[in-house]
Amino acid sequence: MPEPLLEASGIEAFYGAAQALFGVSLRVGEGEALALIGRNGMGKTTTIRAILGLTPPAAGSVRFRGQALAGLAPHRIARLGLGLVPEGRQVFPTLTVAENLIATARPGPWTVARVSTLFPRLAERARQPARTLSGGEQQMLAIGRALMTNPALLILDEATEGLAPLVRDEIWAVLARLKAEGLAILVVDKDVRALSALADRFTVLEKGRVAWEGEGRALLADPQRLHALLGV
Numbered sequence: 635m636p637e638p639l640l641e642a643s644g645i646e647a648f649y650g651a652a653q654a655l656f657g658v659s660l661r662v663g664e665g666e667a668l669a670l671i672g673r674n675g676m677g678k679t680t681t682i683r684a685i686l687g688l689t690p691p692a693a694g695s696v697r698f699r700g701q702a703l704a705g706l707a708p709h710r711i712a713r714l715g716l717g718l719v720p721e722g723r724q725v726f727p728t729l730t731v732a733e734n735l736i737a738t739a740r741p742g743p744w745t746v747a748r749v750s751t752l753f754p755r756l757a758e759r760a761r762q763p764a765r766t767l768s769g770g771e772q773q774m775l776a777i778g779r780a781l782m783t784n785p786a787l788l789i790l791d792e793a794t795e796g797l798a799p800l801v802r803d804e805i806w807a808v809l810a811r812l813k814a815e816g817l818a819i820l821v822v823d824k825d826v827r828a829l830s831a832l833a834d835r836f837t838v839l840e841k842g843r844v845a846w847e848g849e850g851r852a853l854l855a856d857p858q859r860l861h862a863l864l865g866v
Contacts, residue, residue: 639664639818640685640716640787644694647684654680655842657694662787667809667819669829669850672839673865678822679721681839682791686718687711699786713740717785721792721822723776727765731756734764734775735782742784749778752808770801777808786818793823806832826864830854838863 640662647655655677662668670678683689685696687708696703703711712718726734735746735756750757753774759767764775773794780788793809794802806828813819813832823829829836830850838846838853845863846853853860 638662638697639666640696640698640820642681642685642694642696645681645684645691645696646693647680647689648692649680649689653842654689655684655691658684658839658842658844659694660837660844662818662820663834664786665813665816665818666835667813667821667833669833669836670820670822670839671824671826671829671836671864672845673863676839677842678839679791680842682718682789682820682822685711685789686716712783715784715786717780717783717788719773719776719780719788719790719793721795723769723772725764725767725772725775725779728763730761730763731767731775732760734779738779739782740784744781744784746782749781752781752811753778770797770804773797773801773805777805781812788812788817788819790819790821790823793821794825794828795823802828824864826850826854826860 638661643659645655645658658681670681672678680689684691687703687706698714726737732746735749755771756774756778764772767775794805809819809832833850836848836850836853837844840863
């Protein structure tokens with residue numbers, strides 16, 4: 635197994651008095667892709683928020699490249715090399731495509747030109763306000779914006795939710811390309827078959843707990859378990 639880039643151990647998280655995570659642990663190695671899956675409301679987004687310090691863990695630990703993240707502000711955690719593509723895209727609607735890309739840019743190999751090569755449609759729409767883009771184009775922009783932070787780990791919450799099939803295929807192809815280039819990826823999505831082609835391992839959450847861990851092909855080969863965990 636690759637050396638841990640991100641390692642979360644025994645995370646517990648609360649929203650007020652309601653506990654959302656119960657001892658969640660996961661790890662992502664250098665250059666590895668991990669799929670974080672589960673039914674709606676099982677704790678996937680909360681796990682991501684805990685990793686990034688947006689919902690600070692009440693217990694447990696998160697380490698990135700060996701550094702403990704406890705107590706760090708979210709923007710400081712991001713600067714360590716974690717790039718987020720949030721659920722719902724959350725692009726800056728009044729800024730142009732180009733302005734969205736440079737808004738959070740940090741020095742490194744990812745530039746506007748390189749993102750435009752990855753997503754040619756963004757180059758074509760560089761001067762358009764982000765609110766005028768289609769949902770698929772906004773997702774491309776959200777991924778491009780995260781890459782412009784030059785992360786060591788790309789985190790995607792609902793990578794292809796609500797997108798047309800052809801756009802979903804394009805997003806999966808881009809993620810496969812990024813992984814082949816050595817970028818580590820933590821991805822949440824509902825498409826188990828697409829995830830199994832990308833991810834080295836799966837972590838399945840159920841009611842805020844890790845219910846299963848292993849390779850995607852093992853999960854696909856067990857329809858009874860797949861239905862029990864995901865309802866598919």
